Amino acid sequence: xxxxxxxxxxxxxxxxxxxxxxxxxxxxxxxxxxxxxxxxxxxxxxxxxxxxxxxxxxxxxxxxxxxxxxxxxxxxxxxxxxxxxxxxxxxxxxxxxxxxxxxxxxxxxxxxxxxxxxxxxxxxxxxxxxxxxxxxxxxxxxxxxxxxxxxxxxxxxxxxxxxxxxxxxxxxxxxxxxxxxxxxxxxxxxxxxxxxxxxxxxxxxxxxxxxxxxxxxxxxxxxxxxxxxxxxxxxxxxxxxxxxxxxxxxxxxxxxxxxxxxxxxxxxxxxxxxxxxxxxxxxxxxxxxxxxxxxxx
Amino acid sequence: xxxxxxxxxxxxxxxxxxxxxxxxxxxxxxxxxxxxxxxxxxxxxxxxxxxxxxxxxxxxxxxxxxxxxxxxxxxxxxxxxxxxxxxxxxxxxxxxxxxxxxxxxxxxxxxxxxxxxxxxxxxxxxxxxxxxxxxxxxxxxxxxxxxxxxxxxxxxxxxxxxxxxxxxxxxxxxxxxxxxxxxxxxxxxxxxxxxxxxxxxxxxxxxxxxxxxxxxxxxxxxxxxxxxxxxxxxxxxxxxxxxxxxxxxxxxxxxxxxxxxxxx
Amino acid sequence: xxxxxxxxxxxxxxxxxxxxxxxxxxxxxxxxxxxxxxxxxxxxxxxxxxxxxxxxxxxxxxxxxxxxxxxxxxxxxxxxxxxxxxxxxxxxxxxxxxxxxxxxxxxxxxxxxxxxxxxxxxxxxxxxxxxxxxxxxxxxxxxxxxxxxxxxxxxxxxxxxxxxxxxxxxxxxxxxxxxxxxxxxxxxxxxxxxxxxxxxxxxxxxxxxxxxxxxxxxxxxxxxxxxxxxxxxxxxxxxxxxxxxxxxxxxxxxxxxxxxxxxxxxxxxxxxxxxxxxxxxxxxxxxxxxxxxxxxxxxxxxxxxxxxxxxxxxxxxxxxxxxxxxxxxxxxxxxxxxxxxxxxxxx
Numbered sequence: 001x002x003x004x005x006x007x008x009x010x011x012x013x014x015x016x017x018x019x020x021x022x023x024x025x026x027x028x029x030x031x032x033x034x035x036x037x038x039x040x041x042x043x044x045x046x047x048x049x050x051x052x053x054x055x056x057x058x059x060x061x062x063x064x065x066x067x068x069x070x071x072x073x074x075x076x077x078x079x080x081x082x083x084x085x086x087x088x089x090x091x092x093x094x095x096x097x098x099x100x101x102x103x104x105x106x107x108x109x110x111x112x113x114x115x116x117x118x119x120x121x122x123x124x125x126x127x128x129x130x131x132x133x134x135x136x137x138x139x140x141x142x143x144x145x146x147x148x149x150x151x152x153x154x155x156x157x158x159x160x161x162x163x164x165x166x167x168x169x170x171x172x173x174x175x176x177x178x179x180x181x182x183x184x185x186x187x188x189x190x191x192x193x194x195x196x197x198x199x200x201x202x203x204x205x206x207x208x209x210x211x212x213x214x215x216x217x218x219x220x221x222x223x224x225x226x227x228x229x230x231x232x233x234x235x236x237x238x239x240x241x242x243x244x245x246x247x248x249x250x251x252x253x254x255x256x257x258x259x260x261x262x263x264x265x266x267x268x269x270x271x272x273x274x275x276x277x278x279x280x281x282x283x284x285x286x287x288x289x290x291x292x293x294x295x296x297x
Numbered sequence: 298x299x300x301x302x303x304x305x306x307x308x309x310x311x312x313x314x315x316x317x318x319x320x321x322x323x324x325x326x327x328x329x330x331x332x333x334x335x336x337x338x339x340x341x342x343x344x345x346x347x348x349x350x351x352x353x354x355x356x357x358x359x360x361x362x363x364x365x366x367x368x369x370x371x372x373x374x375x376x377x378x379x380x381x382x383x384x385x386x387x388x389x390x391x392x393x394x395x396x397x398x399x400x401x402x403x404x405x406x407x408x409x410x411x412x413x414x415x416x417x418x419x420x421x422x423x424x425x426x427x428x429x430x431x432x433x434x435x436x437x438x439x440x441x442x443x444x445x446x447x448x449x450x451x452x453x454x455x456x457x458x459x460x461x462x463x464x465x466x467x468x469x470x471x472x473x474x475x476x477x478x479x480x481x482x483x484x485x486x487x488x489x490x491x492x493x494x495x496x497x498x499x500x501x502x503x504x505x506x507x508x509x510x511x512x513x514x515x516x517x518x519x520x521x522x523x524x525x526x527x528x529x530x531x532x533x534x535x536x537x538x539x540x541x542x543x544x545x546x547x548x549x550x551x552x553x554x555x556x557x558x559x560x561x
Numbered sequence: 562x563x564x565x566x567x568x569x570x571x572x573x574x575x576x577x578x579x580x581x582x583x584x585x586x587x588x589x590x591x592x593x594x595x596x597x598x599x600x601x602x603x604x605x606x607x608x609x610x611x612x613x614x615x616x617x618x619x620x621x622x623x624x625x626x627x628x629x630x631x632x633x634x635x636x637x638x639x640x641x642x643x644x645x646x647x648x649x650x651x652x653x654x655x656x657x658x659x660x661x662x663x664x665x666x667x668x669x670x671x672x673x674x675x676x677x678x679x680x681x682x683x684x685x686x687x688x689x690x691x692x693x694x695x696x697x698x699x700x701x702x703x704x705x706x707x708x709x710x711x712x713x714x715x716x717x718x719x720x721x722x723x724x725x726x727x728x729x730x731x732x733x734x735x736x737x738x739x740x741x742x743x744x745x746x747x748x749x750x751x752x753x754x755x756x757x758x759x760x761x762x763x764x765x766x767x768x769x770x771x772x773x774x775x776x777x778x779x780x781x782x783x784x785x786x787x788x789x790x791x792x793x794x795x796x797x798x799x800x801x802x803x804x805x806x807x808x809x810x811x812x813x814x815x816x817x818x819x820x821x822x823x824x825x826x827x828x829x830x831x832x833x834x835x836x837x838x839x840x841x842x843x844x845x846x847x848x849x850x851x852x853x854x855x856x857x858x859x860x861x862x863x864x865x866x867x868x869x870x871x872x873x874x875x876x877x878x879x880x881x882x883x884x885x886x887x888x889x890x891x892x893x894x895x896x897x898x899x900x901x902x903x904x905x906x907x908x
Contacts, residue, residue, distance in 0.1 A: 007393070014389035017382040018405060018445055025442045026408055029419035032426075036419075043893060044648040045623065046630040063901065065750075075901075075908035097319050103309070104316035114557070117491050118550040119320070123327045124499035125546040126539035127523050133774075134326035137333065140783060144329070163769050174322065178499065181319075182492035183451040189488040190459065206309060220457035224450035227406065228496070235412040245769025246728050249907045256414045256506075260623040261730040262900040265418070272415040279410045280403060287399055340777045340800065358600065360616055418631060425632030510628060514590040514635035515615040525595025525618035 037269035045263035056270035076254070076271070080278075083251040086165075086240075087233040090172045091180075094229050097173075098180035099218065105181075106188040113189065120178045132171060132242040139167050139243070163245035171239040179228035187221030188214070231279060251275060327543070334536035351537040361538060363515075364522040367433060369545075371508075371518060372501040374437045379444035380494045383452055384486070386445075391456040408443035416443070417510035424511060431513030439511045440501045447500050448493035455489025589614045589831045592625065592636040594818070597689075599851035606838060612831050629654050634825050637832040640818050644890040646685055647678040649821060656822040658833055660686045665840035673817065673857035677887070686836045688845075689792075689854035690817035692808070692877070692885065693732050696779055696794045697786040700803035710740035710809045713786065714763045721766040723785040725778065728770040730903040731888075732814065733760065736788065739812040739886065746891035753898040760906050770907070779804055792853035794874045806874035808881040815885035817857070 040051035063073040105116045123131070138144050141158040149155045161167055191214065199209045237252030246253065251271070258268030337346035355361060386405065390398065408416065420439050421431075429435055464481050483490075505520035512521065519542075523535050591598070595618035603614050617636070619625045622645040629639075630652070641649055649655050660666055660682040666674070673687040695713050697706060702719065706712045714737065716724055726733050737759040738745040743752045768784055775793050778784055780800035789797070794806040820839065822832045839845055845856040846864030855875055862870055869875050891899065 011389055011393060011395065014385040015401065016385075018386035018449070019401065021378075021382060021438075021442055022404055022407060022445060025420065025423070025438055026411075026416070027404065029416070029423035030407070030411065032422055033415055033419040036422075041893065042630075044652055044890075045626055075905050078908050079904075097315055097322075100312045100315035101319040104312050107312075111558075113488070114491060115550070115554055117488070117495060118546075120323065121495040121499050122543065122546050122550065123323050125502060125542045126327065126330060127520055127535070127542075128503040128505075129520070129523050130330055130535055130539045131326055134330040134333075137329050138326060174326070177319065177323065179447070179496055182496055183454045186451045186455040186489040186492045187457065190455070190485075210309070217458065220454040221451070224454040227409070228447065228450055231406070231409045241728065241771070242773070246771060247764075247767065247769060247907060249904065252412060254904065255412045257730065257900070257903075259414050259418055259627055260621055261903075262896065263623060263626075264897075264900065268418075269415060272412050275412065276410055283403065283406065284399070287402075340780055343777065343781050343800070360600075418627065421628070421631040421633060431633055431635060509619075509624070510631070510633070512617075513633075514592070514617060517617050522618070525620060 033269045034273065037266050037273055039266050041264050041266050045265070047265050053266075056264075056266040057274075059267060060270060060274055079249050079254050080251060080275070082248060083234055086168065086172070086250065087230050087236075089169060090176060090233045091226050091230045093169065093173045094177055094180040095222065095226065098177060098225065099184055099222070102181050102184035102188055102218070102221070103214065105185050106191055117182065117185070120181055124178060128175070128238060129242070131174070132239060135167070135171050135174070135243055136162060139170070162243065163247070165244065168240050168244040171243040172233050172236060175236070175239060176229040176233055179232070180225040183224035183228065184218050184221035187224075188218050191217055227283075234275070234279070330536050331540050331543070334533050334540045336533045336536075339532055351533040352541070355534045355537040355541065358534065360517075361519070361522055361534070364517045364519045365538060365542065367436075367516060368502055368519040370433065371436050371440050372498050375440035375444045375501045376448070376494050376498040378437075378441045379497050380448045380452075380490065382441075383445055383448035383493055383497075384490060387449055387452040387456055387489075388482075391453060391459075392461070405449055406446050409446045413504070413506040417507045420507065421510045431511060431516070433513070433516045435511045435513065436508050436516055436518065439507050440504065443504070443507070444497035444501055448497040451493040451496060452486065452489040455486055455492075459485060587612050587831070589638065589828055589835055590636045590826075591616045591835070592639045593618055594640055595620055597640070597818075597852055599847055602844065602847045602851070605844070605847070606835065610834055610838065612828075612834065614835075626654075629823060634823065635827060636823050637826040637828045638820055638835055639823055640688055641821055642816050642818050642888065643676065643678055644888045646676075646819050646821065647890055650679065650684055654824055655684050656824055656826060656829065657683050658685075658822050658836065659683055660836060663833070663837045663840065665837050668840050668842060668858045668860065670857050670859050676817070676819075679819075685819040685821045686840060687857040688818045688820055688839070689848060689852060689856050690815070691791045691854045693727075693736070693788070693790055693814040693816070694794075694807050694809060695786060696789045696797065696804050696806050696874075698779070698782065698801070698803050699805050701782075701785050706805075706807065708807055708810050710736060710811050712807070713788065713809070714740050714759050716763070716766050716786070720785055722768055724763075724767050725775070725784050725787045726763075726767055726770050727775070727788045728772045730899060732788065733770070734899050734903060735814055735886075735888075736809075737763075739809070742811070745886075746889055746895040748892060748894045748898065750898060753902050757902045757905060760902070764906060776800075790854075791874045791877075795853035795869065795872050798872065798874065799868065808877070808884050810884060812884055812886045814888055816888045 036047055037056050038052050038054060039047040039049065040053050040055075042048050058070070060076050061072060062070040065071050105113060108116060136143075139162040140146075141160065141162070143162075145161065146155075146158040149159065150157075195213055196209055199213060204212070235252045235255075237250055237256055240246065240250045241253065255268050255271050258264045258271065333344070334351055335347050335349065336344050337348040337350070338344065390401065416439075424431060424435055463485070464477060503520060505518070505524050508518050509521045509524075512518065519538070526532070526535060589612050591614055593616060597618075598616065603616065607613055619628075622642050625639060625641065626645060626648065629649075663686075666682070666686075669687060673690070674682065676682075676685075679685045697712075699705075702717070713724070734756060735745045737756045738747070741755050741759050743756060747753060775787055775789050776797045779787050779789070779794075779797040782801065789806070791806060794804065798804045798806070820836045822829065822836075826832055839848075840858055842858050842860035843864050845858045846861040849856050849861065849869060850866050853869065853875060
């Protein structure tokens with residue numbers, strides 16, 4: 001198919017639009033932000049153009065004590081670690097319930113399947129805040145869930161669900177579930193049931209069929225879904241605030257605050273770059289582990 | 298195609314119950330939300346009685362209707378452009394192999410990784426520097442940027458591990474790359490495209506920090522409008538608008554389902 | 562694929578709809594706090610003057626500032642609070658409008674006619690003002706509570722886990738500063754540490770740090786005590802009689818919001834018309850009725866709801882006047898300390 005030139009042309013035509021849009025409207029602004037992160041903060045917010053300092057990055061790990069000496073400060077590291085843990089658990093839970101759901105969807109008759117895709121996303125035509133408020137109504141002491149538990153006689157007085165890590169987990173998993181289900185479904189849907197039949201004919205058990213046929217097929221979807229759930233939930237701040245009561249900061253709230261009440265743009269930008277570096281590093285390690293590039297027969 | 302019912306995978310333990318649980322989980326808050334749109338009380342969280350009033354209040358709130366319309370315009374435009382770009386990129390990234398492929402992947406994932414507020418301020422600074430007038434267009438551009446990875450990843454997942462021989466056979470048959478694409482590749486890709494497009498659409502509908510910063514005067518979208526209200530407390534008016542959005546989505550889905558059936 | 566073309570047609574159609582709303586000359590772009598301006602008042606203004614208004618909203622002074630600083634334009638009127646007013650004048654972000662010479666300015670009561678940040682009212686006009694204290698449910702506490710931040714920061718046993726603090730760096734920090742008798746703009750790390758100690762001692766008893774939906778929570782009886790703005794307290798009280806708004810004796814923040822015109826406003830004359838119109842008692846009263854906050858216009862109480870005039874949370878009894886502390890914009894160093902305290906509290 002074509003020579004080297006044709007191939008190069010085709011490649012740039014195909015990749016062009018996506019790379020142009022992201023390159024021009026994301027990468028360039030981001031360079032601007034990189035510059036902001038090494039500027040002095042403005043007196044009233046904003047920055048002082050042309051005045052350089054690395055203070056913002058130093059501040060991530062150190063603070064100045066009374067004598068103006070640098071001492072280690074792990075406040076921000078703790079917030080990062082907490083957000084990573086929360087994002088990780090959200091991803092795992094979403095995977096555990098999302099994978100069987102996607103599998104179920106892919107086993108439905110062809111004409112129902114597209115409808116199921118819509119069915120997964122319809123709830124999200126409503127609004128993020130309104131959905132979180134609905135969860136507040138469900139989870140609060142006098143809410144439906146506590147009412148149900150008491151009616152069933154499982155508990156005698158309300159259990160505190162709202163404003164706990166549990167509530168944040170429920171809310172975050174809810175918000176990101178479609179982002180796990182749909183990519184897995186997209187890669188599972190091409191399952192060839194004749195393969196499974198054949199495996200059974202050869203005496204394979206259900207679990208073997210699952211492990212040998214279904215899981216490998218789902219793998220690209222699982223990878224895509226995990227990225228789509230893990231990374232956005234790292235920066236989530238609405239749900240931790242509304243359902244978690246904001247007793248503990250997350251990366252999202254922390255960075256948001258630097259552009260808000262703290263009016264410290266350079267530090268906000270620097271925090272974002274630390275986060276960016278960590279995530280890119282994780283992605284690189286992940287890619288290195290699974291070197292066998294997918295898509296190659 | 299084999300009869301799926303006969304397949305033992307159908308009865309794989311735990312699959313159907315988990316799926317049932319997940320759908321219940323997805324729709325439980327939605328029912329609550331709709332129920333409270335009929336709440337008489339001005340405070341959304343305290344039930345006092347039944348009324349339809351909030352629907353007429355919502356429909357008469359021209360600012361909110363304008364915001365909802367802006368939201369739909371932005372989401373559908375951004376989804377359309379982002380999905381097209383994502384399809385092309387995914388085709389290239391899974392069919393070919395070249396150096397720096399990981400770097401391209403990282404660039405496409407970039408909009409996911411950078412926290413919203415930082416993207417928002419950066420994009421606004423950038424627009425101002427290059428002199429684009431803020432308006433609905435700037436919102437569409439900004440949304441397209443971060444919709445791309447949401448459309449791209451499911452489509453790429455779909456393409457990975459797909460048998461390239463099918464297309465090769467087809468291109469031998471038709472010898473016309475466009476027809477090969479339309480007759481073979483696109484139908485094969487469809488579940489991935491639909492998934493990616495839906496994810497891009499719902500993420501665009503929910504994004505408000507970026508919108509808030511890059512929108513021009515009067516180009517507010519629904520999430521920005523609603524976010525503005527919560528400081529005081531959400532009124533059932535917002536639930537009513539959400540229920541109306543659901544109605545639109547259900548109409549859309551039903552129509553596309555019916556069209557699909559008629560064409561069969 | 563027919564489906565793609567269907568989608569494309571839909572997009573094209575909706576785009577055309579969007580572009581249809583081109584500019585017409587007689588308009589005004591108002592950029593205000595969310596839920597802070599009654600829709601019926603906008604309608605009244607449109608009927609009275611023939612100017613059509615587009616309202617966009619923001620949720621904090623700082624986000625509004627960040628947008629204007631980054632260069633977003635297109636608004637005719639914005640509504641910054643006192644300390645933000647000062648910043649915006651200093652940064653040259655606003656137009657001089659000489660409010661003092663407007664027809665209705667004579668209606669403005671003292672001391673609002675000459676605020677510290679804009680003594681001649683050259684750049685601004687008063688909108689509404691209020692205080693930040695706390696509310697509690699008297700039906701769920703034994704006896705009467707002291708009028709002190711002590712009840713809030715060192716709560717009685719039965720209030721533990723039933724308290725909410727505004728998720729607002731400035732308000733929470735300032736309240737703790739009043740309580741510990743420390744200047745809220747202190748640049749001394751040791752003093753900031755004392756403020757942190759107060760907040761940390763309170764933390765185990767706090768159910769949440771939350772600025773949104775304070776009215777709902779108190780009206781629904783979800784919690785017993787909540788740091789709150791007085792207007793929100795008033796609106797919560799209308800749903801639940803037993804709520805009491807406290808004016809703490811150690812001091813409380815008193816703030817006011819003002820109309821200003823950003824530099825380069827596209828409809829400068831309309832902005833002035835609007836600002837003058839808002840200083841008429843019958844107009845501003847509608848805003849007070851809607852939001853539950855007091856205004857600074859003489860004669861407006863004739864048009865205000867009785868419940869508002871009678872509520873001590875809104876219509877402050879004279880004896881509390883010396884408890885009010887104006888808000889201030891602190892130095893960079895003080896803000897740095899404040900942000901570190903606020904972060905460490907929840908890290």
